[in-house]
Amino acid sequence: MRVVLLGKVWWAYAIRPYKMEVRCRHAIANNTLPIAAVLNIFACPLIESCYMSQIFFTVGPAHMYPTVQHHVATFFTKQLGSVSHRSTEFRVLHNHTVEQLRLLMGIPPEFEIYFSGSASELWERIIINCVRKESYHVVQGAFAKRFYEYALEVGKHPTCTKVPNGETILPNQVQVPPQTELIALTYNETSTGVQLQPDVLTACRAQNPQAITAVDIVSCAPISPLDFNTIDIAFFSVQKGFGLPAGLGVWIVHPRCVERALQIQAEQSIGAHNTLPKHHRNFLLGETPSTPNVLGIYLLGKVAEDMNTIGIQTIRHESAQKAEYLYAYFDNHPTCTPFVQNKKARSETVITLRVQNPAHVLQYLASRGLRCSSGYGDLKDSTIRIANFPAHSFADVQQLCAAFDTLPT
């Protein structure tokens, strides 16, 4: 018996605790907690903590992808936190992440991939590196608006097309001014749960093919497929769909943008830190301009690799199924209903619900170990938000809906 218990402890601690967590959570979701799991709960406080753990349906920082903790342990065992960012060890790590992201998101070979501290940092970097004077912004909510405001704050002259919260812009509404140097789009608006119509992207591009098209894919990467032939920049942060700890932004850039930055730099400042030309020079060496978040880059590569093992098509298919299930459920809920009326404009990854008493709903869900996000900005008092990311299993989603079944009125 002791040998068996030792084996269990060994397996649980050292080999793959995340598998155990997944098994336990599934068992809890299905009310079929097996005896082996019960034994493990008594044997291991780690597993007990999994049993007590909450499921985060928050829109970011979000639920950790199940393999993250395992990869973190490997990172430290291999002492990768100590290696120089100018060493071969780092370049191997960096290039692994770049290649796994390319494979996962279908990023063409001519695009380069740079790393920053966050996606909001990139709003500023994109504008100062790619715009002399004028940018154009499609604004469907608070985050696209902040991108527009960043352009104002760094002294540019941005214009925008804007719709009320929860509504979506139609292709015939966009009007890109002829002098526009940058078209800024937010593919998935995290504040409202509205997804951009792909036709809008096409319309913007057609109206001004000379402008650089930059797409914020913060809360829909790697789920929403992107046609990289129609864009020059895409960027995201890792604490949403990738289920990683916050602190890393990813900047996917066509070399055309580097050329543009060099032209602008001949006339005015494009900043000093992590400029596009500096990123480009270092990327060719498999490095970054300054010491980056090495742990974040490593984890992103490993989780992208795990997702590639499953296959992006499978992950996207499961995501679509979960989204369909969620929207179908809430379309028929008596008090909590989808905030976005236009079904075509509903985000697959950020589901915003109109509810009567958001604080009360969030509290009830939390008491069941289910954490969701409050509404954003003006919508705080009338909505809540639910993430549907790859870290969430179908059983997680079913568990969430089951909790809404018993929501006290």
Next chain:
Amino acid sequence: MRVVLLGKVWWAYAIRPYKMEVRCRHAIANNTLPIAAVLNIFACPLIESCYMSQIFFTVGPAHMYPTVQHHVATFFTKQLGSVSHRSTEFRVLHNHTVEQLRLLMGIPPEFEIYFSGSASELWERIIINCVRKESYHVVQGAFAKRFYEYALEVGKHPTCTKVPNGETILPNQVQVPPQTELIALTYNETSTGVQLQPDVLTACRAQNPQAITAVDIVSCAPISPLDFNTIDIAFFSVQKGFGLPAGLGVWIVHPRCVERALQIQAEQSIGAHNTLPKHHRNFLLGETPSTPNVLGIYLLGKVAEDMNTIGIQTIRHESAQKAEYLYAYFDNHPTCTPFVQNKKARSETVITLRVQNPAHVLQYLASRGLRCSSGYGDLKDSTIRIANFPAHSFADVQQLCAAFDTLPT
């Protein structure tokens, strides 16, 4: 026996593996590996990996502080990677780090503490937030020069006082122009191993008390004591003296700088991302302007707490002892001698050695499990660099010197 073994496994995996690592490393250093440790090596691959592990004397990224891996595990077990950066849980975590840093580094209550992605990011933020036109830089090496160059690249008009590599600036050499808005000092020059004379700081301040004084303490925090009465800004990154994974910069700011930024903002752009006024507003709430590196902030707070438990005076005393031992050893080494001749100007935390064949020396040390840094820039072919950080025990330093004893000529 099995119970004993189980107990050992339990203790090694769950309670404090880092203590085990420290014990093993000490035993190896002293050639007295006890039987218990040998048993553990056979029992636990984790401990085995410690036995095989290398000691990083690299100047950053550097050797991990021994408790880091333990704190990382707790972070994930508590699901802190998923909590919102606008939640009470985050504010508690944020404020804990702020308070532990205050205690550790003697930061007065009026100073605020902000977080960025790196220290080099802060070179840019400091200049665009605090300078309309003119900054003055004391340049003793490549990193202070990059601070100066950042000012040039963002379109300011910096001036500087510069000395050759390895030399130090004397108080009577500094000449702060009367219009200077910012005095930029690099307390510990990571490229050369030269430490600033505190008198230089006093002289700069006396020549222009209206200017904001910003001190780069990247590679000497928290070792070198700073008199916060004589400065307005200090900043560092965590992958050096704190022994943490890279990806977090720390910005210690007097509110006077926020006022200055607001004055400048009325006339020209101070950027859009993580500006001083935005940092200030969010700091008062226990938050950050955008989603930060939550894991990095948590680890910094926990390691600062561990250091406070030991006591900063003890840590500084040990650091001074190790530095004294190292310099005394290399002053008498036949082929590897201190690069900085002026003993008063020698850095306590970054020891630069003039060696005949740097690549050969680094390779030999690496073959003994000891990793040091190459020289920087122009000094790459003639020097190597050794870090002396709190993560290094006296025994580690002795082990390093023992390896130099047997360096093939």
